[in-house]
Amino acid sequence: MKFETTQDGFSISLNGRSILRHSSTSPCIFVGQGQERMDMYRGNFEVEDYIVERSALRHADVDGNTISLSEAQGRAPRLELTISQTAVHFRSLDETINRFWIRTHAENDEHVWGGGEQMSYFDMRGRRFPLWTSEPGVGRDKTSEITFKSDLKDKAGGDYYNTNYPQPTYISSARYALHVETTAYSVFDFRRKTFHEIEVWAVPERIELFDAPNFVELVEALSLRFGRQPELPDWVYNGAIIGLKDGVNSFERLEKMRNAGVQVSGLWCEDWVGLRQTSFGSRLFWDWQANEERYPDLRRRIAELNEEGIRFLGYVNPYLCVDGSLFPEAEAAGYFAKDQLGRTAIVDFGEFDCGVVDFTNPEAADWFAEEVIGRRMLDFGLTGWMADFGEYLPIDVELANGIDAKLMHNAWPTLWAEVNAKAIASRGKTGEALFFMRAGFTGVQKHCPLLWGGDQSVDFSRHDGLVTVMCAALSSGLLGNAYHHSDIGGYTSLFGNVRTPELLMRWAEMAAFTPVMRSHEGNRPRDNIQIDQDPEVLAHFARMTRIYVHLAPYLKTLSAEAAARGLPVQRPLFLHHEHDPKTYAIQDAYLYGAELLVAPVWHAAQEVRSVYLPEGVTWVHVWSGKEYAGGEEVTVASPIGSPPVFYRADAVFAEMFAALKGM
Numbered sequence: 001m002k003f004e005t006t007q008d009g010f011s012i013s014l015n016g017r018s019i020l021r022h023s024s025t026s027p028c029i030f031v032g033q034g035q036e037r038m039d040m041y042r043g044n045f046e047v048e049d050y051i052v053e054r055s056a057l058r059h060a061d062v063d064g065n066t067i068s069l070s071e072a073q074g075r076a077p078r079l080e081l082t083i084s085q086t087a088v089h090f091r092s093l094d095e096t097i098n099r100f101w102i103r104t105h106a107e108n109d110e111h112v113w114g115g116g117e118q119m120s121y122f123d124m125r126g127r128r129f130p131l132w133t134s135e136p137g138v139g140r141d142k143t144s145e146i147t148f149k150s151d152l153k154d155k156a157g158g159d160y161y162n163t164n165y166p167q168p169t170y171i172s173s174a175r176y177a178l179h180v181e182t183t184a185y186s187v188f189d190f191r192r193k194t195f196h197e198i199e200v201w202a203v204p205e206r207i208e209l210f211d212a213p214n215f216v217e218l219v220e221a222l223s224l225r226f227g228r229q230p231e232l233p234d235w236v237y238n239g240a241i242i243g244l245k246d247g248v249n250s251f252e253r254l255e256k257m258r259n260a261g262v263q264v265s266g267l268w269c270e271d272w273v274g275l276r277q278t279s280f281g282s283r284l285f286w287d288w289q290a291n292e293e294r295y296p297d298l299r300r301r302i303a304e305l306n307e308e309g310i311r312f313l314g315y316v317n318p319y320l321c322v323d324g325s326l327f328p329e330a331e332a333a334g335y336f337a338k339d340q341l342g343r344t345a346i347v348d349f350g351e352f353d354c355g356v357v358d359f360t361n362p363e364a365a366d367w368f369a370e371e372v373i374g375r376r377m378l379d380f381g382l383t384g385w386m387a388d389f390g391e392y393l394p395i396d397v398e399l400a401n402g403i404d405a406k407l408m409h410n411a412w413p414t415l416w417a418e419v420n421a422k423a424i425a426s427r428g429k430t431g432e433a434l435f436f437m438r439a440g441f442t443g444v445q446k447h448c449p450l451l452w453g454g455d456q457s458v459d460f461s462r463h464d465g466l467v468t469v470m471c472a473a474l475s476s477g478l479l480g481n482a483y484h485h486s487d488i489g490g491y492t493s494l495f496g497n498v499r500t501p502e503l504l505m506r507w508a509e510m511a512a513f514t515p516v517m518r519s520h521e522g523n524r525p526r527d528n529i530q531i532d533q534d535p536e537v538l539a540h541f542a543r544m545t546r547i548y549v550h551l552a553p554y555l556k557t558l559s560a561e562a563a564a565r566g567l568p569v570q571r572p573l574f575l576h577h578e579h580d581p582k583t584y585a586i587q588d589a590y591l592y593g594a595e596l597l598v599a600p601v602w603h604a605a606q607e608v609r610s611v612y613l614p615e616g617v618t619w620v621h622v623w624s625g626k627e628y629a630g631g632e633e634v635t636v637a638s639p640i641g642s643p644p645v646f647y648r649a650d651a652v653f654a655e656m657f658a659a660l661k662g663m
Helices: 145-154 215-226 234-238 249-259 298-307 326-333 362-378 412-426 466-477 501-511 535-550 552-565 654-662
Strands: 002-006 009-014 017-022 029-041 044-056 059-063 066-070 079-083 087-092 099-105 112-116 128-131 166-172 176-181 186-189 195-200 206-211 240-243 264-268 275-278 281-284 311-316 319-321 346-348 353-356 384-387 434-436 590-592 596-598 608-613 618-621 627-629 632-637 645-648
Touching: 009 059, 009 206, 017 176, 029 079, 044 099, 112 128, 112 466, 128 166, 166 186, 166 195, 166 215, 176 215, 206 215, 234 264, 234 552, 240 535, 249 264, 249 535, 264 384, 298 311, 311 362, 319 326, 326 353, 326 362, 362 412, 384 412, 466 501, 466 590, 501 535, 535 552, 535 654, 618 654, 627 632, 645 654
Parallel strands: 240 264, 264 311, 311 384, 384 434
Antiparallel strands: 002 009, 009 017, 017 099, 029 044, 029 099, 059 066, 066 079, 079 087, 087 206, 099 195, 112 166, 128 186, 166 176, 176 206, 186 195, 275 281, 319 353, 346 353, 590 596, 596 645, 608 632, 618 627, 618 645
16 A cells, blocks of 8 residues: 655555545545434334534645644644555544545446445445445335335335445455445445545544455455355255244155255254244244244254254344243343343334343353353254344443444444354354354454345345345355355245245255255245245255255365355356456356356246356356357356356366256
C-alpha cells in the first residue's frame, strides 16, 4: 500500500491502483449525525434514518502517517487517520459523530462482489446494499404477490439486499479487496460510476486493504484473514443427509429410501426435540434435549445407525423457550440478556416466547457449549446439527459486556458459531462433527464448518428460489466460506405456494454438485411433496446421490484444497478465467473446483439451456460427450436428469467425469 501526500490532501494506492483520493475540492470522508428508527418483528427489520448532519472533512493536516481531518483550515479536527502497511485506522475526535462515510475510487467498468452472502445479485455494482443480519424475507421481490402478502401479514417480505449473513467486505475486479472492521449497521453503495461509498453508523475501527496479482491469491489472502474450515468429515462422502421430521416414522422412511437406492450419509431429524403447532406450521420445541415421546429409545437407534455408517443430526438454536426445562436453570444462573428493567428479556418467536442466552457472558457461553451442546447433544450421540438463527438479537436488550445491542447485533452470529465450535472442540470432534449455519458476519468463517442458504421459497422465483442458492454460494465463498449447501426443494411454503416434483428434482440435480447434499421437508411437510412420496422423484434422487458419491474422490481433493488454501468448492467462473471479462457477471452457473462447470436449470418447464463457456479451454458436455470450444455461449438439451455440466478436456479427473454419462 502506498500513501502519498498531495498539495491539499493525500492518496492511497495498491500497486498503482488508486483506492482513496482526498482533496479540499473532492473530499473522500464525511462525518455527521443521524437518528435511526429500527423496528424488529420476528427477525425482520424496518430501518429508517434521518440525517441530522453530514459534513465533508475537506482539510487534512498530515504528520508522517497520521492525518487530522477537519471541515476547514483553522477548525478543530474531528477525525484522525493513521496509515499502516495494510490498513487505515480511524479515531473519532468528536463524541457527537455517529455517522461515517468514505468514498473509494471506482472505474466505470469495474465489477464488485462480496458483501457476505448475497442472494439476488452477485455483481453488486449499480446497487445499494445495507449490511445488517436479519431474516432475508419471503419472496424478496417487492413486485411479487407472495412478498406483498408476507409484508402484509408478518412484515416478512424482504428485499433483494436482505440476508442472514452480511459482511462489510468487497472484492473489486481491479484485483483488490476492502474490509471494514466494524459491527455497526453499514451500507455499501455501488451506484456511482466514479466512486463507491461506504456508510457506517459509527466510526469504524479500521479499513483493511488486500491486493494480489490474481483472484485466486486474493481469495486465499481473505480466507487467511477471516478463517479457514477443516476438511469435510469422511462420513459426508457416503451420500445425502436425509432430512425427516416425522418422529419415530423417520427411521422407517429412511429405510425405504435406502432400499430404493438412495446413498445416505446421515439422518437429520430437527424434530428430535419435539414439536409445537403454530399458524406458520409445525415448529420445534426449543428445549435442546431428546424428546423421548417423539423419538423413543433414540440413543440406541443412533448407535445402530452409526454401525451402518450413517450419522444422526439434530437441531439447536441460541434461545430457550419459557415452557421448557432448561429455561429456569438458565434464568436462575443469570444467563439471559436483560430488558431495560433488569429482568430476563422475553422475545416472541411466533406464538411462543423465549429467553436469549447472553453469549457476551463467558459463563453463559460456557454453560451452553458444555451442558446443552456438549452433554445433551454430542454425548448423546449426535454427529451434527443445524445451528439455526443467530440474526435475532433484539436491539433493545442489555448485555453482560455493556456494549449497545445495536453494535452487537451483527456480531451475534459469530459468537453463536464460536459456542458451537467450542463444544465440538471440547469433545475432540473438530472435523468430525458437522454443524451448519445460515447466519453469519465477519469471522464466522473461523468457527463454522458449513453454511446453508437459509429458507428459500419452494419455487423457481428469481429472488427467493433455487437460483439464489448459487449466488449465495459464490458471494460467501469469495470471503473464506469454502462449503455451502441448501435445503433440497426449498423450505418456505406459504399462501398456497407448494413445491412441485419438477422443483424437487431440479434442486437435487444442483445439490449433487455441491459439497453437501441435504434434503428438507419444509415448514409444511404435509402440504408439500416429499422425496419418498413419488416413485419418479425417489428414483431421480437416488441417481443424484449416486452421482454425488461417484464424485467423492474429486470432492475430497477440493476439500483438502479448501483447508490448505481457503478456496471455495463452488467458484465463480472468473476465479480461474479472469482474463475472460464475460465471466464476471455470471451468477447462475459455477465452477465445481477448477475442472467442472455446472449450470443448473432454474426455470420451470425448461429442457434446453444456454451456457457460456469460458475462453481458452475445450469443454466436454458430460451427458453427450460433445466437445465445445470456450469463449462462446452454447445451447444444450437439459431434460430432467441431465443438467448442463461440462468438464475441461484436459481435466485430471476427466475419466471420472466421462463415466457420469453412463450413470
